[in-house]
Amino acid sequence: MDVDGESPEEDIPSYTSIEAPPSLLPHKHYCDITGLEAPYTDPATGLRYHDKSVYDVIKSLSASSAKEYLATRGVSSIVK
Numbered sequence: 001m002d003v004d005g006e007s008p009e010e011d012i013p014s015y016t017s018i019e020a021p022p023s024l025l026p027h028k029h030y031c032d033i034t035g036l037e038a039p040y041t042d043p044a045t046g047l048r049y050h051d052k053s054v055y056d057v058i059k060s061l062s063a064s065s066a067k068e069y070l071a072t073r074g075v076s077s078i079v080k
Contacts, residue, residue, distance in 0.1 A: 029041075030048065031048055031054060032048050032049070032072070033047070033049060033050075033054050033057055033058065033069070034050050036050040038050050042058050042059075045058060045061070045066040046066075047061075047066055047069055
């Protein structure tokens, strides 16, 4: 312990103690099915998808399954 009452570990910066401004880059969106980066969103369900093969899977999902995928992402929207 130092004379000031502070331990030397508190002076060492870490990933959790460094303050930084918010990122200027846009947020990345990830596929709800595969977890890969998702440039597309299905307008009917709101699910994000990576490519055409995943879109085919999304089209075959029932409305309740689509709601469950949205719930895992934390979205509570109405599936049309």
